[in-house]
Amino acid sequence: MVVRKRLDYGSRGHQVPAMPRVPSSARGKRSARRKKDEMSPFDLLATVAGTLLVDHENSSNAPSINAAALTYARKRKSVKAEQCDDVPPLKSMAVENCIAGSGGVCASPRQANICLAENSSTRNGTDPVLESLTVKPDMLVRDSVFSCTKSCNRAHGVGGIPECGSSRSLEATNQVQVQQPMDGDTTALYSLVSSVDLDGRPPALVSSDSSSGVPLCIHDKDRTTSPLCHAEVRHAADRDDDENSSGCTHPCTTGNNKSYMPQYTGDSRIRKMFASKIRKAARNKMCGEMSNKGSKLNLCGKKISTTRQRVQRAMFKRQKPVRRHFTPSSAKGILTEASGASFSVEGQNPLCGSEDYNVKLRIKSFTIPELFIEIPENATVGSLKRTVMDVVTSIIESGLRVGVLLQGKSIQDDNKTLRQARICHGENLENIDFTLECEAGQNSSPGVRIPEEMDFHGADAMKPLAMVKCEEPLSETKAGYNSQQRVQASPNRVQSEHGSVHSRFEATAHEASASSQAIVPVASPSSEALAIVPVCKSKRPVIGQRRIRRPFSLPEVEALVEAVEQLGTGRWRDVKMLAFDNTDHRTYVDLKDKWKTLVHTASISPQQRRGEPVPQGLLDRVLAAQAYWSQQQQQQISGKASGQACSSSC
DNA sequence: GTTAGGG
């Protein structure tokens, strides 16, 4: 067998050494490290103790170690022979199980495992990225869009199931009815709109809309001729996987860009320095600041530890959106949109008369910018969902502000009254739009990060776009493009604004946004690059922010367990690559931590366990694997020690 | 950049 190098995974599939590599941990636990020079006796003791411990564990909790060892041996053997292709029956069963259990997620790690070789090979080549992404229930999406628009006139409260629900995206389908005295200024309106519950819970005034079907703006539809695939992601419906928590738990406000650059691929040194310093500072500083959310208040007093709110943290780690980038949702609005999701709102005023001086606006949905997602063809739907979830979450969390567009024109003056802004009784409010713009955008220099972050692999069209986007002044963003094409129907117009260079891509983006009110991952024109720039991305890098907590789903746990069974503890990077290669938000440290908790969980009584219950069978496997690999490590260590002793004595 | 471990 060829000596395996870590990086080999990338190009040749996964190769696992027949014998567990001496976990570099042999350099091991600190305690071990410290002792290693001073002890032979200690070593011996440790070995004995370890053995005893292992025996004990096995006798009390899990299958006999022998059985486990056999299993592992077998597995390792097979793995050794055919890393990725040889998937023992047991694994298959597990996979099925997992898939059946909870939508999607599960499949990913394992599949990644199984297809690793293929995966990696494709990566090297042309990276077929998004072709598989598609889906594109265009109609659905559009339906929702249109229904939203058109239902304006409909009386709210109709019992029917909202059409939007079908394409429900990110709380987008909620209709929000905003009533505001016409004399209120636009600032007030902004506030109102901003208060829209982004968490998907129906706002107080939400009403359902049963009208769907007939698109109000047919041109939108026609425009959507792009060959690109649009994938609609249903936020709420699919949140049964592990990502749920993240999104749900921290619905909005405080920015957390985690999603779009989850990997620790950033400049870690800088990150570390900034992160820890800034973070600490932030902790002290922001005690009172963020606790509106949830019940986590008064954290300041404590040290904001476990429950501490997301603290400003170095964002560097998220600087390289390896696989995900946002993309401007429309050419003209590139920057504008960049700032965030734009959501279509429906202006309405039929009832104004009866409401005296109140303007009734029903916000039925909003869209977020197109998202470009790069994901291997053989990635699972679950991983795709997660990816999209990440992106969406980041958009929402990165801090949003609202912009108001009337007849396609952005209303800049917050001090105007609605009446002055012509958002009032008697005016045509059908074309009023609200855009969500990233707060972040205001604070940072947009252009700085983009170039580095972009994955340009030959995405010629993308690059320019990104650049443009980055460099574009934010102000233009606001003033420029207005939400969706519904308002500004002409693609040409869009292109004219940015020049022909970007036309191709822009058109794409344009279409995408036009076609959907939902989250729309769009396949890049060039199969390889999906560079995407978070619209908000260039925005303030939320420094020192804590990552969102994302409990491991059962499928993930299974994948982890299996990977550890194969690779052993102490090889977290490999575990990550084997089972979570497509899951950016799970770092190997996370996996290690999870394993730690799993072991702990498995060792306590079921009554003491919290969170999503993990099947006992799985926990048994955890213990077995832990015991087995612990033993292995012990043996390695003792073997090493004896070897040294021998060599020294000889 | 990884791994181990404490918090």
Place this chain on the structure above:
DNA sequence: CCCTAAC
């Protein structure tokens, strides 16, 4: 999850 020491 975070942070950091030790490699």
